[in-house]
Amino acid sequence: MPKVPKRGPLPTARREVARIEPLVPVTPQTASPAYRLAFEDVDFLLRQDLRPVRLQLELLKPELLQQQYGIKSTVAVFGSARIPSPERAQEALNEAETAAREAPDDHVAARRLSVARRMVANSRYYEEARRFSQIVTQTGVGEHGGDFVIKTGGGPGIMEAANRGAVDVGGKSIGLNIVLPMEQAPNSYITPELCFRFHYFAIRKMHFLTRSKALVVFPGGFGTLDELFEAATLIQTGKIDAIPILLFGREYWERVINIDALIAEGMASPGDKDLFTFVETAEEAWNVIAMFYKLPR
Helix, strand or coil: CCCCCCCCCCCCHHHHHHHHHHHCCCCHHHHCHHHCCHHHCHHHHCCHHHHHHHHHHHHHHHHHHHHHCCCCCEEEEECCCCCCCHHHHHHHHHHHHHHHHHCCCCHHHHHHHHHHHHHHHHHHHHHHHHHHHHHHHHHHCCCCCCCCEEEECCCCCHHHHHHHHHHHCCCCEEEEEECCCCCCCCCCCCCHHHEEEECCHHHHHHHHHCCEEEEEECCCCHHHHHHHHHHHHHHHCCCCCCCCEEEECHHHHHHHCCHHHHHHCCCCCHHHHHHEEEECCHHHHHHHHHHHCCCCC
16 A cells, blocks of 8 residues: 655654554543543444434545545446346346246246346446446557556446456456445455445545546446436536546437436437437547547557
8 A cells, every 4th residue: 555654743643542552541530431532432423413423434445545546537437237248138038938948937037038148238237337447548558557446436337347357458457346135245346445335325436526537427226317317417517627528428318318308308408318318339448538539559
């Protein structure tokens, strides 16, 4: 881990605690939770009243560590945690076909078979996300060291594919994992020193946009739509500078989001459609980003 430079003559909190703790006598007063240093008192930090402090800590920790590891800019990759690799998709299809053959009148088995077939088709997005990450990471570790670092939500599916692509070419990548009711573990391809865990969705989404030079959005569900429209709203309202928002898979996105209907109803301006660019391949996506930033292709 890169060493954090010492700032001025003040001792670090760690050094001060190590110095004074052996000198503290054991008494009813010193054994009381009230006597604990505030920053060492987990029970105190977890109080409801300390939520604003926890929000600030959750904002600061990833920011300071990214500075420490030289992360200058990122490319955020969004997409469904449910899209498997082609190998896993084929395995699931084989199992679903077997179950459907054994119970031809089972409606649940028939539905699982239908979904498994869609997942095999959608698994191409896993490969495109992986390939896109390879291209971007090769750019980032070359002339633009620390630039265009892949950043994902840290989970499975499309997120795994993007982090995996960075590993394929010897690069680093970031994962912004989050605590969920059904715990979502980080995928094994994230650079360990850049694998962050969040409690607050709002702070996590802020970190997705911090340093981002582009947002690349693969097919996904509620979470992906939330992340996509948060960014689009911020650009539309001038809260952040315009950056490329690339939607992988025109056929999927035009079925899921009817922007023309919003425009026809007067709920959006015709120019709002220009916030998005449809792409189909990793190479096409990188070309859009390279053109936007006038980079060699």
